[in-house]
Amino acid sequence: MISFLRGTVAHVGLASAVIDLNGAGMSVNATPQTLSKLRAGEEGKLFTSLIVREDSLTLFGFGSDDEREVFDILLSVSGVGPRLALAVLAVHEPEAIRVAAHSGDGKAFTKVPGIGPKVAGRIVLELAGKLVPHGTAASSTAPLASSESVWKPQVVAAMTSLGWSEKDATSSIEKSLADYPELAEKGNVAEILRATLRWLGQDGARAGNRAGARG
Numbered sequence: 001m002i003s004f005l006r007g008t009v010a011h012v013g014l015a016s017a018v019i020d021l022n023g024a025g026m027s028v029n030a031t032p033q034t035l036s037k038l039r040a041g042e043e044g045k046l047f048t049s050l051i052v053r054e055d056s057l058t059l060f061g062f063g064s065d066d067e068r069e070v071f072d073i074l075l076s077v078s079g080v081g082p083r084l085a086l087a088v089l090a091v092h093e094p095e096a097i098r099v100a101a102h103s104g105d106g107k108a109f110t111k112v113p114g115i116g117p118k119v120a121g122r123i124v125l126e127l128a129g130k131l132v133p134h135g136t137a138a139s140s141t142a143p144l145a146s147s148e149s150v151w152k153p154q155v156v157a158a159m160t161s162l163g164w165s166e167k168d169a170t171s172s173i174e175k176s177l178a179d180y181p182e183l184a185e186k187g188n189v190a191e192i193l194r195a196t197l198r199w200l201g202q203d204g205a206r207a208g209n210r211a212g213a214r215g
Contacts, residue, residue, distance in 0.1 A: 002048050009044040028061035031090040051082045060086060070094040077126045079119060088112050101127035104154045104189040106161035121162035128190035151187040158193050172196050
């Protein structure tokens with residue numbers, strides 16, 4: 001794996017740069033913010049992630065190891081490829097991405113071109129517990145906000161981004177927390193979201209069983 005490149009910057013384009021490594025030019029895709037810090041003819045260093053495909057080898061470069069880490073974690077989300085992950089980093093700083101994922105803020109991801117409500121909801125759902133803001137306990141059980149007025153709108157927003165109406169989302173949250181009142185006390189957005197989605201799946205199965213029994 002190529003962890004970083006350090007060499008003379010041979011070229012800086014709109015979406016990529018070329019780093020001269022002892023006579024070999026390495027093309028690296030990067031965000032506008034990262035590229036703006038490079039100067040042709042001067043030494044540059046980029047942390048890198050190599051994406052291997054059947055027909056290509058593509059390097060993506062970052063100004064910090066933290067950016068690369070967030071990029072790699074974003075790739076774990078189904079439907080998110082390297083170009084889209086890079087677009088997220090072009091719009092949000094790594095810490096802002098950590099906060100959005102940890103708090104269930106799907107709307108933050110819809111600000112990225114190419115990401116609609118459904119993909120944003122999937123990102124929040126699949127990254128819950130994987131990205132933790134710096135200074136926050138790594139445990140997914142760490143409370144984010146104990147007040148219902150704080151956590152409830154965030155959970156509702158995450159669910160509406162997944163396709164539920166605000167009314168159905170609110171109703172489902174209340175019904176699921178009847179089974180898990182301790183979650184409401186802790187106010188962890190990610191845990192409440194997972195519990196509600198789990199409850200919806202179970203409730204759907206129960207509804208199907210009841211319909212089958214009536215038939």
